[in-house]
Each structure stands twice: as structure tokens, then as C-alpha cells.
Amino acid sequence: MSQFSGSQLSGTAPGGGGENLLFLTDEQLRKGIEAMFFAYRGFTADPDRILETMDYGRAHHRAVHFIHRSPGTTVSNLLGILGVTKQSLNRVLRSLIDDGHVRSEKGRRDGRERHLFLTEKGEAMEKSLSDAQRARMRAAYRAAGPVAVQGFRQVLEAMMDPGLRDYYNRLRDGA
Amino acid sequence: MSQFSGSQLSGTAPGGGGENLLFLTDEQLRKGIEAMFFAYRGFTADPDRILETMDYGRAHHRAVHFIHRSPGTTVSNLLGILGVTKQSLNRVLRSLIDDGHVRSEKGRRDGRERHLFLTEKGEAMEKSLSDAQRARMRAAYRAAGPVAVQGFRQVLEAMMDPGLRDYYNRLRDGA
DNA sequence: AACTTACGTCAGCCTTGTTGACTTTCCAAG
DNA sequence: CTTGGAAAGTCAACAAGGCTGACGTAAGTT
Numbered sequence: 001m002s003q004f005s006g007s008q009l010s011g012t013a014p015g016g017g018g019e020n021l022l023f024l025t026d027e028q029l030r031k032g033i034e035a036m037f038f039a040y041r042g043f044t045a046d047p048d049r050i051l052e053t054m055d056y057g058r059a060h061h062r063a064v065h066f067i068h069r070s071p072g073t074t075v076s077n078l079l080g081i082l083g084v085t086k087q088s089l090n091r092v093l094r095s096l097i098d099d100g101h102v103r104s105e106k107g108r109r110d111g112r113e114r115h116l117f118l119t120e121k122g123e124a125m126e127k128s129l130s131d132a133q134r135a136r137m138r139a140a141y142r143a144a145g146p147v148a149v150q151g152f153r154q155v156l157e158a159m160m161d162p163g164l165r166d167y168y169n170r171l172r173d174g175a
Numbered sequence: 176m177s178q179f180s181g182s183q184l185s186g187t188a189p190g191g192g193g194e195n196l197l198f199l200t201d202e203q204l205r206k207g208i209e210a211m212f213f214a215y216r217g218f219t220a221d222p223d224r225i226l227e228t229m230d231y232g233r234a235h236h237r238a239v240h241f242i243h244r245s246p247g248t249t250v251s252n253l254l255g256i257l258g259v260t261k262q263s264l265n266r267v268l269r270s271l272i273d274d275g276h277v278r279s280e281k282g283r284r285d286g287r288e289r290h291l292f293l294t295e296k297g298e299a300m301e302k303s304l305s306d307a308q309r310a311r312m313r314a315a316y317r318a319a320g321p322v323a324v325q326g327f328r329q330v331l332e333a334m335m336d337p338g339l340r341d342y343y344n345r346l347r348d349g350a
Numbered sequence: 351a352a353c354t355t356a357c358g359t360c361a362g363c364c365t366t367g368t369t370g371a372c373t374t375t376c377c378a379a380g
Numbered sequence: 381c382t383t384g385g386a387a388a389g390t391c392a393a394c395a396a397g398g399c400t401g402a403c404g405t406a407a408g409t410t
Contacts (some may be wrong), residue, residue: 024316029309030244032316032328033218034346037237038339039331040215041258043208057365062212069205076387083216088367090389112376112387134204140333141199141207144326151319151326153207156214158315164213171209232396251356263398265358287356287407 046132054125059084059092061129064118067102068126069171072115074107081167101125221307229300234259234267236304239293242277243301244346247290249282256342276300 047061066081067073075093079086093116096102101122107113118126141149157165222236241256242248250268254261268291271277276297282288293301316324332340 024313026305026309029312029316030305031346032312032324033240033305033308034244034343035328035331036215036218038336038343039334040211041339042335043211045336059366065208069209074387075389084366085368086388087369087390091366094389107387110377110387112374114388130201130205130208133208134201136334137204137207138199140330141204143333144329147322148326148329149207151323152330153210154319154323155315155327156210158318159214159311160217161213161220164216168209168213171206234397249356250358259397260399261357262359262400266397269358282356285356285408289357 042136043133046136047129050129050132056095059088060096063089063092063096064101064122064126065130067116068118068123068130071117072105074113074115076113078116081164096122217311218308221311222304225304225307231270234263235271238264238267238271239276239297239301239304242291243293243298243305246292247280249288249290251288253291256339271297 044058048058051057051061062082063078066078070077075086075089079089082089093102093104097104099121100119103117103119103122105115105117107115144152157168160168219233223233226232226236237257238253241253245252250261250264254264257264268277268279272279274296275294278292278294278297280290280292282290319327332343335343
């Protein structure tokens with residue numbers, strides 16, 4: 001019915017030479033804030049359900065995701081990405097290593113560093129988690145269409161803190 | 176430089192009559208997942224900094240946001256939106272009421288219900304929190320442009336759980 | 351009168367974050 | 381070679397914010 005009431009989203013200034021001057025009312029921004037809140041709930045819901053069947057939490061998922069993404073990454077690198085203390089990360093890493101999901105390897109160039117890898121078992125777990133999460137992403141992408149997806153990524157990127165945006169882009173361009 | 180490497184995002188099937196058949200590789204979906212993760216960090220960073228100066232956390236922010244949004248909402252309504260237990264919400268609500276940020280009013284039609292409102296003090300706090308959050312949203316929206324914003328909202332909406340999407344749309348159409 | 355709903359609250363538990371302190375290992379600069 | 385500092389691991393203690401279970405009370409509903 002009133003599905004088009006959503007298109008009060010934005011516009012260019014009247015008589016404003018077509019430049020990028022948006023009318024962003026507090027209400028429109030509030031809707032965006034709520035969209036982030038509700039969408040993030042959906043975003044984490046599927047993996048959360050799987051995780052709780054194996055005594056892990058979101059913290060484990062995050063670690064596993066980024067170790068999968070950057071095999072051989074170091075602990076301090078991971079600390080920077082995840083933005084937690086080493087004590088907090090260590091607890092999570094400890095249980096992942098003890099359960100045989102993650103392997104920690106002393107650095108050859110720099111012996112202080114530990115390089116982190118997923119074991120076969122860990123890769124399997126990562127796959128089951130990310131399959132669930134990707135399924136929802138795929139459905140959302142399909143429903144919204146390619147143009148929307150492009151915009152989605154642009155806004156999210158603009159929302160990141162600069163340091164993390166750099167990290168994100170490094171991943172993006174394949175590292 | 177390689178900013179156009181991001182446009183491997185999606186496409187329609189070759190020879191596929193222009194329908195909505197997207198090529199969504201696991202890699203592309205993974206980028207979306209990471210974008211959500213990093214963007215959400217940015218999204219909460221500013222209010223988090225303010226909250227910690229007043230002994231509140233994200234849980235308080237969420238409650239205050241939705242009470243501001245729907246003044247007079249009931250406890251059980253809020254429980255549904257936030258997806259937490261009443262014990263958990265009550266702890267947060269208790270402190271907000273004790274500190275004079277929230278007012279709880281016995282329902283006149285149904286005396287079992289408690290209707291929640293922000294006090295003046297509560298409204299002021301809400302404003303300071305949402306000003307910070309909106310500033311980032313506004314910057315991101317400006318940077319990405321109106322078309323991107325439209326897509327951003329579409330994808331997020333498609334990512335929500337159906338129940339929350341309904342709630343979101345009810346808010347959206349002004350309730 | 352009996353049942354149900356909405357709310358509040360007590361007690362206890364878990365995860366995941368925090369700080370602070372201390373140790374071991376190891377690279378690198380003086 | 382020594383020393384300073386970085387990377388990592390660990391111990392202890394604590395807090396926020398989730399959870400379950402149980403119980404009580406007020407107020408509608410049948």
C-alpha cells in the first residue's frame with residue numbers, strides 16, 4: 001500500500017545546480033539508524049543460532065572469520081581489527097586452539113609473533129557459519145538488486161572509522 | 176587507483192532477458208559481510224563514547240531511542256522490539272527511571288500496562304546521543320549520494336527478520 | 351471465582367568486554 | 381653484549397548485559 005512513502009528519502013536542492021546537496025532531515029537519518037539496528041540483528045541471527053549449539057559466541061565467529069580471511073595473520077593484527085584487548089581475544093583464541101579449530105604457529109622471521117591458521121576442522125566450522133550468513137546476504141542482495149547493492153556498500157564504507165576503512169579496502173582489493 | 180575494482184559487484188545473466196539473476200560470488204558476499212561488521216563498529220562508536228561518560232551502555236541507548244521514537248510505548252512492546260528478556264530490560268529501565276531520564280505511567284485503559292516516556296532530562300540525553308549518531312549518518316549519506324542511500328536502505332530492509340521488518344515499516348510510515 | 355496477562359523482582363549463571371600486573375621470548379639499537 | 385621495547389601469554393578481579401527459573405502482585409477476562 002503505502003510502500004512509496006519511503007521515497008521521501010532524499011533529493012537535490014531546488015534550483016541548486018544538481019550538486020550533491022542533500023536534504024537530510026533528522027527523521028530520514030533516524031530511519032537509517034533504525035535500519036542499521038534491525039538489519040544488524042538479522043545479520044547476526046543465523047550464525048548466532050549455529051554458534052550456540054557448539055558453546056561458542058560471536059567473539060569466536062569474528063576471530064574465525066578473520067583468520068579464515070587472512071590466514072597466517074598475527075595476534076596483534078587481529079587485536080587491531082577486532083578492537084578488543086589481548087586478554088579478551090586470548091580467552092577466545094585459547095578455546096579455539098584447544099578445540100582444534102585454530103593452529104598457532106611461531107613466526108619464522110620474527111619468533112615473537114604467532115601466525116594463526118584454521119585447521120581443517122576450523123575451516124569446516126567457518127564454512128557452516130559463513131554459509132548461513134551468506135545465504136541471508138544473497139537473499140537480500142537479490143531482493144534489492146545490483147544498483148541497491150552498490151549503494152549499500154558505498155554508504156557502509158563511508159560510515160566506517162578511517163583506520164578500519166583502510167583495513168577493509170585492503171581486504172577488498174585482495175590481500 | 177584501484178577504486179574501480181569494487182565494481183565487480185554484480186551483474187545480470189548474459190543472455191538472461193534482463194531479469195534479476197545476479198552473479199553473487201562468495202567473495203562478493205563476504206565483502207558485504209565485512210562491510211556490515213566494520214560499519215556497525217563506526218555506527219555505534221560515537222554514542223558509545225558519550226554513554227561511557229555517564230555510566231550507561233548500549234542497552235540504555237537502545238531503550239531511550241525507542242521510547243523517544245514511540246512515546247507511551249509499553250514495556251512488553253519494548254521487549255518485542257529489543258529482543259531481550261524482561262529481567263534484562265528491567266535492569267536498564269530501572270536505572271533510567273531512578274536517574275530521572277524515563278517516566279513510567281500506569282495505563283488508564285489497561286492498568287496492568289506501564290507507558291514509558293522520556294523526561295525533559297531524558298530527551299536532552301537522547302538528543303545528545305542521536306546528534307552524534309546522526310552526524311555520522313549524515314556524513315556517510317552525503318559522501319555516498321542519494322542513489323546510494325536508497326540502495327542502502329533497500330538492502331538493509333531485505334536483511335531484516337520479517338517481524339522486525341514489519342515493525343520497522345510501521346515506524347517508517349509514521350506511527 | 352478462576353484464569354491469564356503485564357509487570358517487577360530476587361537469585362544465580364554465562365559470555366565477553368575491561369584493567370592491572372607479571373613473565374617469557376625475541377628483535378634491534380646502542 | 382647489553383639493554384630497551386615489542387609481541388605474546390597468563391593470572392586475577394571486575395562490570396555490563398545477556399540468560400533462566402521462580403515468585404509475587406495488580407488488573408483485566410472468562
